[in-house]
Amino acid sequence: MSPNLYACAHAEEFPAQALLRIRTELASQPVAILDGRPPLEMVCSLNRQTRLKGAALGMTRLETESISGLHLLARSLETEAAASAVFLECAAHFSPRLESVSNEYACACVLDITGTERLFGPPELLAERLRAALASSGLRASVAVSANFHTACMKAATTRGITVIPPGQEAAALSRLSLAALNLPIDHAETFAIWGIRTLAELAALPESDLVARLGPQARDWRNLARGVLPHTFQPIEAGFSLQEFCAFETPVEQIDSLLFIGARMIDCLATRAATHALSLASLAVQMQLDGAPVYQRTIRPALATIDRKFLLKLLQLEIAAHPPQAAVLSLTLSAQAGQSSKVQLGLFAPQTPEPSRLDVTIARLKAITGEDRVGSPVLEDSHRPGSFRMESFAIANSSSAYKPVESSSVLPRMALRRIRPPTPVRVQLNDLKPVAFRDREQSFKVSAAYGPWRTSGCWWSTEAWNTEEWDVLAKSSSGASIACLLVRNCTHNRWQLEAFYD
Amino acid sequence: MPSASALRIQIENALERRFPSALTPQPRTILETASTGIPEVDRLLDGGLPVGAISEITGPVSSGRTSLALAFLAQRTSEDRVCAWVDANDSLDSESAAANGVALKQLLWVRCKNQLQGTKPIERPDFSRPVFSRLDQALRATDLLLQAGGFAALVLDLGSTAPEHAAKVSLATWFRFRQAADRTRCSLLVLAQEPLSQSSAAVVLECAPLTAQSANQTVLGGCSYKVSPGRLASSIKTLSIAGQRKPPAVEWSATGAGQREASA
Numbered sequence: 001m002s003p004n005l006y007a008c009a010h011a012e013e014f015p016a017q018a019l020l021r022i023r024t025e026l027a028s029q030p031v032a033i034l035d036g037r038p039p040l041e042m043v044c045s046l047n048r049q050t051r052l053k054g055a056a057l058g059m060t061r062l063e064t065e066s067i068s069g070l071h072l073l074a075r076s077l078e079t080e081a082a083a084s085a086v087f088l089e090c091a092a093h094f095s096p097r098l099e100s101v102s103n104e105y106a107c108a109c110v111l112d113i114t115g116t117e118r119l120f121g122p123p124e125l126l127a128e129r130l131r132a133a134l135a136s137s138g139l140r141a142s143v144a145v146s147a148n149f150h151t152a153c154m155k156a157a158t159t160r161g162i163t164v165i166p167p168g169q170e171a172a173a174l175s176r177l178s179l180a181a182l183n184l185p186i187d188h189a190e191t192f193a194i195w196g197i198r199t200l201a202e203l204a205a206l207p208e209s210d211l212v213a214r215l216g217p218q219a220r221d222w223r224n225l226a227r228g229v230l231p232h233t234f235q236p237i238e239a240g241f242s243l244q245e246f247c248a249f250e251t252p253v254e255q256i257d258s259l260l261f262i263g264a265r266m267i268d269c270l271a272t273r274a275a276t277h278a279l280s281l282a283s284l285a286v287q288m289q290l291d292g293a294p295v296y297q298r299t300i301r302p303a304l305a306t307i308d309r310k311f312l313l314k315l316l317q318l319e320i321a322a323h324p325p326q327a328a329v330l331s332l333t334l335s336a337q338a339g340q341s342s343k344v345q346l347g348l349f350a351p352q353t354p355e356p357s358r359l360d361v362t363i364a365r366l367k368a369i370t371g372e373d374r375v376g377s378p379v380l381e382d383s384h385r386p387g388s389f390r391m392e393s394f395a396i397a398n399s400s401s402a403y404k405p406v407e408s409s410s411v412l413p414r415m416a417l418r419r420i421r422p423p424t425p426v427r428v429q430l431n432d433l434k435p436v437a438f439r440d441r442e443q444s445f446k447v448s449a450a451y452g453p454w455r456t457s458g459c460w461w462s463t464e465a466w467n468t469e470e471w472d473v474l475a476k477s478s479s480g481a482s483i484a485c486l487l488v489r490n491c492t493h494n495r496w497q498l499e500a501f502y503d
Numbered sequence: 504m505p506s507a508s509a510l511r512i513q514i515e516n517a518l519e520r521r522f523p524s525a526l527t528p529q530p531r532t533i534l535e536t537a538s539t540g541i542p543e544v545d546r547l548l549d550g551g552l553p554v555g556a557i558s559e560i561t562g563p564v565s566s567g568r569t570s571l572a573l574a575f576l577a578q579r580t581s582e583d584r585v586c587a588w589v590d591a592n593d594s595l596d597s598e599s600a601a602a603n604g605v606a607l608k609q610l611l612w613v614r615c616k617n618q619l620q621g622t623k624p625i626e627r628p629d630f631s632r633p634v635f636s637r638l639d640q641a642l643r644a645t646d647l648l649l650q651a652g653g654f655a656a657l658v659l660d661l662g663s664t665a666p667e668h669a670a671k672v673s674l675a676t677w678f679r680f681r682q683a684a685d686r687t688r689c690s691l692l693v694l695a696q697e698p699l700s701q702s703s704a705a706v707v708l709e710c711a712p713l714t715a716q717s718a719n720q721t722v723l724g725g726c727s728y729k730v731s732p733g734r735l736a737s738s739i740k741t742l743s744i745a746g747q748r749k750p751p752a753v754e755w756s757a758t759g760a761g762q763r764e765a766s767a
Contacts, residue, residue: 354653
C-alpha cells in the first residue's frame with residue numbers, strides 16, 4: 001500500500017479574492033476590504049496593489065481613506081460562501097476526498113491524493129493543474145504536497161506557489177517557518193519568545209519530556225507539528241454542487257447596464273462550472289435585493305439547456321428590460337439549475353424550424369415590444385363561450401409527439417372571422433325581432449339578410465356569466481360596401497355589439 | 504451561308520459591350536411555390552403562393568382575405584412547419600383558425616396592442632398615434648421573425664389598418680422584408696386593404712366578395728369570393744404567343760358555421 005499523500009490548496013486574502021472574482025474590473029486596482037460595524041470598520045483583507053500603496057491589515061476606514069486611489073469594499077459573506085463553493089468544487093475534480101481547513105480570512109482545503117498518480121501524473125503535475133484550475137475560476141492559491149496532513153497545511157499557508165515535500169523531508173521543509181505558523185496561544189507564544197525559540201526547527205530540537213513537563217501535554221503536539229510527524233484522522237466532506245453566484249454592491253445600482261456587467265461575469269462563472277460537470281444551464285433565477293422594495297425575482301427558462309454565455313446574457317438583458325426593478329439594486333444573486341446538454345436530432349427531410357435558442361431571444365424581444373401576454377400560441381378553451389381562448393408560450397413541439405390537426409386537405413375552406421377587440425357598440429333597428437339596420441360611430445348599414453338568432457349562455461353561477469344572441473348579418477354600408485358580420489346582443493343588458501367581420 | 508446559331512453568336516459578340524447576351528433569352532427563375540389549399544387559387548397561381556417572397560392579399564372587409572390566409576397556413580402547418588401571424592389589430596379568431604385546419608401549436612401569434620391604453624386621458628385624443636403605434640409594433644415584429652428564420656410562413660395582418668396609414672410604410676422596409684424572406688425561405692403574406700409593397704411583392708391578389716349562400720334561409724351557408732391577380736411575378740405568369748396576359752379572375756367559396764356543424 002502506498003503511503004498517504006496530501007495536497008493542500010490555500011487561498012489567502014479570501015475576502016478580497018472572492019469579491020474581485022466577480023468584480024473583474026477592479027482586479028488590477030488597489031482594493032481593501034472593510035469588515036465590522038460602521039464607523040468601526042477595519043481592513044480585513046487587501047490585495048498586492050493595496051500593500052504597495054502602504055495600506056495594512058487592521059487599518060481603520062479613516063486611515064485607508066487618507067490613501068489616494070484606494071477602492072474600499074465592504075466584506076460580503078455571501079460572496080465568500082459562493083466563492084468557497086467554487087473553490088471546493090474545483091478541488092473536487094482532483095480527488096473525491098476533501099477536508100476543509102478554512103479560517104476566517106483564508107479558504108483552504110486538503111485533498112487526499114493518494115494513488116492519483118496514474119490519473120494526474122506526479123504530485124508536481126497535479127499541483128500545477130489544481131492551481132491552474134483555481135486560477136481559471138478567478139482564485140489565486142498556493143499548493144503544498146506532503147505525506148503529512150499538517151505539514152501540507154502549514155507549508156501552503158506560509159509559502160506562495162507550489163511546494164512538493166518528499167516523504168521524510170517534512171522537518172527540513174518546515175525548519176525555517178516562523179513559530180507563528182502553529183497558531184500558538186498568546187501566553188505560550190510569549191514563553192517561546194522569552195526562551196528565544198523563533199522557528200519550527202528550534203522547537204523541534206527541544207527535548208520532548210522537558211517540553212511536556214513545562215508546557216503541558218499539548219506541547220508534544222506542537223513539537224510533532226514542527227517535526228512534521230503529527231498524525232491526523234482525515235475527515236472528508238461532501239463537496240456540494242450548487243450553481244449560485246452572489247454579488248453585493250457597495251452603493252445601490254440603478255443602471256441596468258451596470259447590473260448586466262456583473263451579471264455577465266456571473267453567468268460566465270456558472271456556465272464554466274456547469275460545463276466542467278458536462279452539464280448545461282436549464283434555468284436561471286435572478287434575485288435582487290432592492291433598496292426599500294420587495295425582493296425582485298425572475299426566472300429565465302431557455303427552450304434548451306445551454307451554456308452559451310452570450311445567449312443567456314441576452315435573455316437576462318431582455319428579461320430585466322421587460323421587468324425593470326422598482327428600486328435601486330443592493331445585491332444580485334444568480335442561481336442556475338443544471339440540465340443535460342441538449343442535443344437535437346435533425347432529420348434530412350424534416351422541415352426547417354426556428355433555431356430554439358434564437359427563437360427564445362426573438363420571443364423575448366417580441367414580448368418587450370408588444371407585452372408579456374401578447375406573444376404565444378393560442379389554445380382554445382374548453383368552453384362554449386364564443387371566442388374564448390388563452391395564450392400559451394410558444395414552443396416548437398417534437399413532430400412525433402405534436403398534436404396532429406385534421407388533415408388540412410380534407411378541410412374545406414371556411415369563412416373566417418376577424419374579431420373586433422374590444423367589440424364596437426352599435427345601435428340596431430329591429431323589425432319583427434330581426435335586425436334590419438344598424439349604425440356604429442362612423443357609418444350606417446342596411447341589413448340585406450340576417451341569420452339567427454343563435455343563443456348561447458353559460459357560467460350563470462359565476463361573475464363571468466354570459467347570455468348572448470348572435471346574428472350572422474349581410475349588410476351594405478352607406479358607402480355601398482357589402483359586409484358579412486357578426487352582431488351580438490347581450491341579453492342581460494340588451495346591448496348590441498359588432499363583434500366580428502366574416503372575411 | 505452561316506447558320507442561325509453562328510449568326511446569333513456573331514451578333515452577340517458584336518454587341519457584347521453594350522448588351523451582353525442580347526439574343527439569348529434570360530434563364531427563367533422558377534419560384535418554389537406552396538399550395539394555398541384552395542384549388543382554384545392554386546391554378547391561378549400556377550401551384551400556389553411563392554416561397555421566399557412577399558405575397559399580398561388585398562381587398563375590402565369580407566372579401567375572403569383571412570380565410571385564404573388561414574387555408575394557406577393550414578397547408579403549411581400540416582407539413583409540420585412553423586408559422587407566425589403578426590396581428591396589427593389583434594383580430595385573429597383562433598376558433599376560425601382551428602376550424603380551417605391550422606395547427607395552433609405551430610402558430611406563433613403576435614398580438615400588437617395599443618400602447619396608449621391605460622395612460623391618462625389627454626385633452627385632445629390623437630387617433631392617428633395608436634394606429635401608428637400598432638403598425639410600428641407589427642413591422643418590428645415582422646422584421647424580428649424574418650431575421651430569426653425557420654418560419655415557413657408569416658402573415659402580416661394589416662387588414663384592419665386604414666390604407667392611408669399602411670401606405671406610409673416605406674418601400675425600403677418592404678425591400679428589406681423581401682430580402683429577408685428570400686434568405687430564410689419564408690412566405691410572407693401581407694393582408695391589407697390595398698397593395699402596399701409594390702415591386703417588392705411577387706404576387707398581389709385582389710379579393711372581392713361575390714355572393715352569400717344560405718341554407719334554408721335560416722343559416723349563413725357560406726360565401727363566394729373572387730380572386731384576381733393584381734400582380735404576378737414573371738415566373739408565375741403564363742407565357743403565351745400573344746404575349747403576357749393577366750390570368751382571369753377565379754372564384755372560390757368558403758363554408759359558413761352552419762355548414763361546419765352539418766359536416767361535423
